[in-house]
Amino acid sequence: LIAQMLPVSDNERKTLLVAGAAAGMTTVFGTPIAAIMLAVELLLFEWTPRSFIPVAVAAIVAEVERTMLHIPGPIFPFQGGMAISFAGLGGWVLIGVAAGLLSALLTQMVYACEDGFQKLPIHWMWWPMLGGLVVGIGGLIEPQALGVGYDNISSMLDGRTIATAALLLLVVKAVIWSVALGSGTSGGVLAPLLIMGGAMGAVLAGFLPAADPGFWALLAMAATMGGTMRAPLTATFFAVELTGNTHVLVPLIAACAAAHAVTVLLMKRSILTEKIARRGHHLVREYRVDPFALTRVHEVMTTQVQSVPATMTLHGAAAFLTAPETRHPSFPVIDGNRQVLGLIDPPAILRWRRAGKHRTTTLGELLAGSKVTLAYPDEYLEGLSDKLLMANVSHLPVVARDDGTLVGYVGWKDLMRVRSRKQAEERDRTALLGFGTRRGKQEGAA
Template sequence: MTIKHIRNRQLSDFSTDKRVLFVIAIALPVAIAAMCAGLLLLQLIRLCTNLAYFGQFSFAELRLEDASLGLWAVGIPVIGSLLIGLIARYGSEKIRGHGIPEAIEAILLGRSRLDAKVAVLKPLSSAIAIGTGGPFGAEGPIIMTGGAIGSLIAQALPVSDNERKTLLVAGAAAGMTTVFGTPIAAIMLAVELLLFEWSPRSFIPVVVAATVAQLGRSLLGMGEPLFPFDGAMLTTLAGFAGWIAIGIAAGLLSGLLTQLVYACEDGFQRLPIHWMWWPMIGGLVVGIGGLIDPRALGVGYENISAMLDGQMLGVAAITLLVVKAVIWSVALGSGTSGGVLAPLLIMGGAMGAALGGFLPDASPGFWALLAMAAMMGGTMRAPLTATFFAVELTGNVQALLPLIVACVTAHAMTVLLMKRSILTEKIARRGHHIVREYRVDPFELTHVRDVMTSDVISVPAAMTLHGAVRFLTSPQTRHPSFPVVDQQGNVLGIVDPPSVLAWRRAGRHRNQSLGELLQGARITLAYPDEYLAGLVDKLVHANVAHLPVVSRTDGSLIGYIGWKDLMRVRQRLATETHERATLMGPKRRRTARQ
């Protein structure tokens, strides 16, 4: 067996090792803690709702539409927003917003470190916001809270940054599963939004955490779908066109709502008052919206049930859509605390219910379901998460194909219409651009022999230090460094201006040969059959810009490679990405200069 075959056999598809078992073991208590936090959040929301609107210290599920406070109801969201502003200013500013962008920012920029304040204040502030009428969902806050729990547990243990990230996301997935009973969607959310990688070392612990949370729900008697729905329609050409139409409409509405949210945020930024007071203004708008349509307040799960049952159509659906969109955009733009997922479902469902009369016949609530998922998939740019979320929420596997068509269509619309999503726009406004496209690193596929310089100019080991100085400073010399070889062709090292300067400073004699100067020196070599990913590590570890490439069989010099050769690989990938195929062959995309 050749050396090449041995090396290829040692390489594997994944870099995951047995360390993942340790991370899985930690993911178990993380999932249990996140599940408890999710259940606590749901109870806090009910308690705050009942205290604010009914004056009862109760955990019963009472509907906001049944509250009879009249004009006094306008002040309830204002008071709740004041409390949130105080918590944000004197507790932790990270509770502001809907949670997912903050989790992404912590993962990518904060080494997946979240403090204990977030784990405590985020669910408390969200419960106050939603309980006092805020038109938000509980998913964003529980993702942030579950993530904070995972991060805190990880910070107390000897784990790497990547393992801490995995445990943060595992807590977030467990929290989302606890609230909605959607473990598959929680896993897909981790893959599409939070992990920023696709590898067993992170994927397996997240799956374990989501599964444990779902098992806990089942043991607590919460295993049934949150919104059971068995409606369907025949797969026809007209029906297929309807699925696409819903996706297009959802994509357009997603773009409009995203722009509206950040237009409101820009408006608040211009106010001559401290940001602590902004949520009160948003709360006033929420209170007025509640007078127009009380169904727009709170999480509004009963609205989702009504849409799926076909009980909300026409004017009622349009009114709910408009009021919910306005108060949600203003409140979210004011920097209060609350999630976006449930509002997106409600607004998308209202749009689907309103458009259902113009689309092919289907079961009552079917078009509302498609629009809910498409709205979520388009706005969050997570079509797989949205598809599985709708399936698990309803327990309706028959709707899988229509759901994926509508979600992918909405996703395509928002990708083509907007540079960033509602989640990444906030991070971009803080000065950080995020690319959400996963590709195989070209360094993992390219061998050294594919990019090395084969026509190598070397210098003999017998050359003196004085001769090396004259050679390197000669106008005819085109490169800054050269491999030094002995009479047998073996590479002894590299001569370049820094090494020459170091020798001169060390008092080496000008007539000493390079072979003598390099005697006993450690040299890093590259081989033609190794991948550039490993070569990069060698360059960094040796702190050099170039490496000689030698044969594995006899050690003879066959090439030379440096950082410029690596950059050409990146440049080639960019060129291939922007080439357009034509009937007769490849054609490059014309640039503005052309």
Template sequence: MSNDRIDRRLGDFTTEPRVLLIALIAVVVAVAALFGGIALLGLIRLCTNLAYLGTFSFANLNLGDHQLGLSSVLVPVVGSLIVGLMARYGSDKIRGHGIPEAIEAIMLGRSQLDIKVAILKPISSAISIGTGGPFGAEGPIIMTGGSIGSLIAQALPVTDNERKTLLVAGAAAGMTTVFGTPIAAIMLAVELLLFEWTPRSFVPVAVAAIIAEIGRTALHMPSPLFPFHGVAAISAVGLAGWVFIGVAGGLLSVGLTQLVYACEDGFLKLPIHWMWWPMIGGLVVGIGGLIDPHALGVGYDNIARVLAGGAILKIALLLLIVKAIIWAVALGSGTSGGILAPLLIMGGAMGAALSGWLPAADPGFWALLAMAATMGGTMRAPLTATFFSVELTGNSNVLLPLIAACATAHLVTVLLMKRSILTEKIARRGHHIVREYRVDPFALTRVSEVMTRDVQTVSAAMTLREAVSFLTAPERRHPSFPVVDAEGHVLGIVDPPSVMGWRRAGKHRDTSLGALLAGMHIIVADPNEYLESLAEKLVKANAAHLPVVEPDRGTLVGYVGWKDLMRARQKVRGEDRDRTAFLGAAINRYRKTTKE
């Protein structure tokens, strides 16, 4: 195509300079989310010490060291009762692990979160986790950081999309604060929260994550959280092990997801108000804590232990089973808490248990791969899980095994489950979310590829009387036709509404269409423009069809309408069906040949 036929207004991206302002606001959001995350971590430690030691302290406590005995069973029950009361009389949006609620707010609520959520979510989560709840702090801080971003955006004159960007920026800053994983936080935003891949959203989110990481480093927060120095030999045998761990992680992901929602379905059948459900979940947590105290709380010490290779088979299996049961029951009961840390713990325990049957590797290597695979498979976010594990351990040498395991786990869960643990909850509320992002066919297809070239036209010399007879003839298959003059230039479109308008206006029946259309503005399509702009023109013209005019000569070359746009979209789907049909036919031919 010659240079003079290229629309210079088009570019790779549509981002405007206003993104700089949103990025500047994202800095403020990141700072607020940073201190919000620090406050939440401190509040969890305070609640833990108050609940198990009766002391007002922000020091770290190992829940396995408490001296409460059998009475420790009541601690999660009391904590869950408080959370249930807060949810019923405060806001029911604090229930659950936070990420589905953030997605729902983005997709359905114009990215507007209530101030009560910003206040009650971290408090309820701190109480739940501090009283032994088997959750992580990342889900609540993602929701809290998102609430901070949303509240700041609601106070400013920004668009819905910009509010979404600032909400996600707060969520990314919150995740970075807890784990020190800015790249993984950005990837989480891209894979789960933004629902687009554009500089206008990516840049502010990246700015927020970077600022949060700089802030936590300045405050001397530890990074990486779980140093791991193991290496992996790149070999075919190693690849087989990576894939095996990926399959195991995917299957564990499927099992955990089904277990959580089976528990939720069980609670829905109870003849009591949902406010009391967390108490039942808390009782199960308390009993599980008696069996294995390490299953309680955030359990970051468990992650460190399995990465160090210190978990033997019996201990790893006990931790996996107890943690899975109390986590699924508590989460299904609707209490407040996160899922990232539990997934890492359960995946790591599985990896430690399987390591004896896998190729020899550095201690903790298979546990690390299983952690990432379980997280990536359960959340359907393989890139997030990969970079999260690299940043969490500070070890980029295991990047290839990690992506192999995470991609495998992702494939397993996609093939076995319609929805993830995050989107299932939203689907149960009657909303469907598509997580496949593709370039819109409208942005790739030109008008010339879909227009009708053999166009039936009417002459500008046709009278109004003749136009009425022409349009009402039984053989007419469509109601509108371009009006052209002797040189082939388009003067407008004639259709029943325009004819009726002229008749009501008292136009004489012998007046020519050329005279009736003289001086009227007509919207036309360019054969080289893309369907994106054509759709806008159709809406602007409030028309079902537009004439396609050669820009150099001004003559009619085609006719295009909304059905042509739909056919362009159907063409892409048809190509997918054709490929599937071809594969199916090949399989059927193979089966037939085998039987013969």
């Protein structure tokens, strides 16, 4: 609402929206760091000061106000833990893998239900009623599956939930949650994921290394949340802040990383971005620096530039551009001091002929007083692409800053070559330290 009233850009409006969401999450759960990480990992899709600082300020202020209002926290106090060991590490990874498999299954169930409802020969208005019916039947089977579920989370963290009850809760909650979301019924994500993940952890606790009661349930909660939402850092800090226990930070990040790896291998998108993708939008979840912002013009420009003299006539330029041996569409025009006067291409020749210019007029005379857009060897391709777009040309001459002489030529193809080179850096694999193997292969090839 505030963003609609203020004269801000679209990016600033998005930042204010996310800042409000982070403040709301902090107020409800008392997790400012997790709220900030959620904004970075899931909502903003960028890591810049212009977005990070407003979100951080909103979350911190919300936490201060929450404390001033004497809202209790942490919501689910937990003091348990586990000694760090290699056996423990194996258990952390195993619970993370199991959570990743559960995350993939839950995502498939939700969208399988959504697809199933769309195939029903009834109006969509009836879908929530059918979803509510399934939820009611699930509540009759396991009443603990209904409601917000905070009591379930507390019980699992206290170690008071037995394996059989946890298994029943997991199955019923997964079914009614998937059907509810698939039918379009309003439902949450955070608390249900914590409940289902915690139930799975309670079931598997008897098969994992010994730890304090509730420890494996906590790890499974965070890993299921992180795997399903593809936000491992958010899930890690969320669990730490919910419980007020920083001693489980390493086990949590290990489990969340393992779950994240499994879901990345099994699913193209998370449960949240899948719905956006189904609406025809493409989202990139990886942070990458634009190679145009790191590459200078002199790294990609052509140094052996074929130019034409300013003394060439209009007739000679037309003959030169239409000659069979001419392979480029445009050429820089230079004077005797290698100063660039402009560019010639077929549209320019036609424009001059239609304007009634005599065929013996030199290019220097035709280009006199014209404004030339130039590139410089030390500028970055990020600015060069803007110049090409604003000038509506495919090539630009590159001149030295000190004397303005022509030193190169650059175009769109050179810019695209940078992206190809970046892809090759990610695709091509080479062993740099082969201990003689690589050297022997090279000598054998020679």
